[in-house]
Amino acid sequence: MHTVSLDEQDSRMGPASTVYALTDALGASNLALNYYELEPGESTAYGYHTHEKQEEVFYVESGELTFRTPNGEVTVGEKELVRFGPGEFQQSRNTGDDTAVVLAMGAPQDPGETVLRRECEACGGETRHGVELAESGDEILVRCEECGDVTGRYE
Template sequence: MHTVSLAEQDSRMGPASTVYALTDALGASELALNYYELEPGESTSYGYHAHEDQEEVFYVESGELTFRIPDGEVTVGEHELVRFGPGEFQRSENTGDDTAVVLAMGAPQDPGGTVLRRECEACGGETRHGVELADAADEILVRCEDCGEITGRYE
């Protein structure tokens, strides 16, 4: 058994105000686990994406998340859960007026290949993107794979 306190965790850079990567803190070997506090407009991901080998479950402790899915959108509210199987595209956004508190779980821990799509103004549409650490290691960059344009910066 291994326990951790959220109060002792350091938030990492990412698409939400608070992101605690709990996988290593708990010593998990088969499960990826992340805790989020999302302000309105923030997301748990860098874009519309799918994991080749990983299923994901999101538990919304408080607030709400709206997920973009291939068929449109679905909103998941307080004390609700949603599951995405391997290969299912999704992207969350806190569309509510309050902070959303969310626990994200993925298994297996290694998602395999991840396909990430975002709007790229330079290309004029949604394109494949990659995520990288900036040279100074002070922000995460999301870059269009077609033209090299940076479409997102996260500190």
């Protein structure tokens, strides 16, 4: 058994103000687990994406998240959950006026290939992107795989 306190976690760089990667802290081997505190407009993901092998469940403790899906937008409110199966595209965004507190669970822990899509101004549309740590190590870059432009920076 492992127990952890959120008060003892360090937030990692990412698309939300607070991101605690709890998988390793808990010693989980079959489940990916992340805790988020998202300010209005922030997301749990770097873009519209899918995981080849992993299903994801999001529990919204407080606030609300609106998910972009192939079938349109779906808003998940306080004390609600949503599940995405392997291969289902989605991206969340805090569309509320308050901080959203969210727990994201993924199984199996290894998501397989992740396909990430974002708007690229240089390419004139939504393209496939990759995520990388900047050479300086102080930010995460999201880069268009077609033209190489950086379309997002996260500290």
